Amino acid sequence: EDKVVQSPLSLVVHEGDTVTLNCSYEVTNFRSLLWYKQEKKAPTFLFMLTSSGIEKKSGRLSSILDKKELSSILNITATQTGDSAIYLCAVHGSGNTGKLIFGQGTTLQVKP
Amino acid sequence: NAGVTQTPKFRILKIGQSMTLQCAQDMNHNYMYWYRQDPGMGLKLIYYSVGAGITDKGEVPNGYNVSRSTTEDFPLRLELAAPSQTSVYFCASSYSDRGRETQYFGPGTRLLVL
Numbered sequence: 129e130d131k132v133v134q135s136p137l138s139l140v141v142h143e144g145d146t147v148t149l150n151c152s153y154e155v156t157n158f159r160s161l162l163w164y165k166q167e168k169k170a171p172t173f174l175f176m177l178t179s180s181g182i183e184k185k186s187g188r189l190s191s192i193l194d195k196k197e198l199s200s201i202l203n204i205t206a207t208q209t210g211d212s213a214i215y216l217c218a219v220h221g222s223g224n225t226g227k228l229i230f231g232q233g234t235t236l237q238v239k240p
Numbered sequence: 241n242a243g244v245t246q247t248p249k250f251r252i253l254k255i256g257q258s259m260t261l262q263c264a265q266d267m268n269h270n271y272m273y274w275y276r277q278d279p280g281m282g283l284k285l286i287y288y289s290v291g292a293g294i295t296d297k298g299e300v301p302n303g304y305n306v307s308r309s310t311t312e313d314f315p316l317r318l319e320l321a322a323p324s325q326t327s328v329y330f331c332a333s334s335y336s337d338r339g340r341e342t343q344y345f346g347p348g349t350r351l352l353v354l
Contacts, residue, residue: 132282162342170330170345171283216282225290226271226334226341227298230282 130155130221134231142239145207149234151217152199159220161200162228163191166214174202174215207238242266244346246331252352253321261316261349263331270336272314273298273343274306276327283330289314290336321353 132153141147153161160178164171175184177193177200184191188211191202204211214235218228247262265272270291275283275298285298289308303325305317314333318325328350332343 134282137280160341169347173342173344176342218283220341225288225296226336226343227273227285227288228283228343230275230284232280232282 130219130229132217132219132229132231134215134217134234136234137232138235138237140237140239141207143208145238146203146205147207147236149202149204149215149217149236150199151202151231152197153217153219153229154198155219155221155229157221158195158198161193162218162220163200163202164216164218166216166233167212171216204236207236209238209240212236212238244331244333244344246329246346246349248349249347250350250352252354253318254354255321255323257321258317258319259321261318261329261331261351263314263316263346264312265314265331265333265344265346266312267333267344268311269333269344270311271334271341271343272308273332273334274304274314274316275330275332276300276325277330277348278327286316286329318351323353325351326353327351 163174175191180195214233217231273288274286287306289295331346334343
């Protein structure tokens, strides 16, 4: 059965800290891994990763995929209170349906 | 572009009632999805559609039904609502092309079944 596991499940840090969120997967015929940020409402897209070792960056956020280890990390440097959210990892598996398998999410709280 | 829109935003149902959650997208996406999200959990796929007239079950389809008569609309029907269906429901859509499969989400419908 396809599975995506995120760790830690929750994290509390102070502004300015750097955090690393983990995502591991067991998926048939991996196609891509996506990271989303979810604040009060709908998840918003952060990154899509398809190739190992290529870092994607957007401001203070960056992410990298390791296909050998079947995992990805999401780094946030110099955290701000606005980074407080649930971070969701999702993977496209086999089949041409676009279906995503989501992890449980990591809840990040950044304290001032 | 409005993106993905959902109505209603919030609804309270009594056990046994039925309702339809509406979802529409104006991005000409082939693929559409319905998820539910329970507190502290990720998203579970209920149903999905790869095009008008084609739907299929996801992980948790029991108690739900869908139809896709047009590219734009993908309503989710709850028959005989149960307390276990209390959740937040998200609709999403995406292109079908490889490399463009990013899913875009609607704002969600919060449903409470009492």
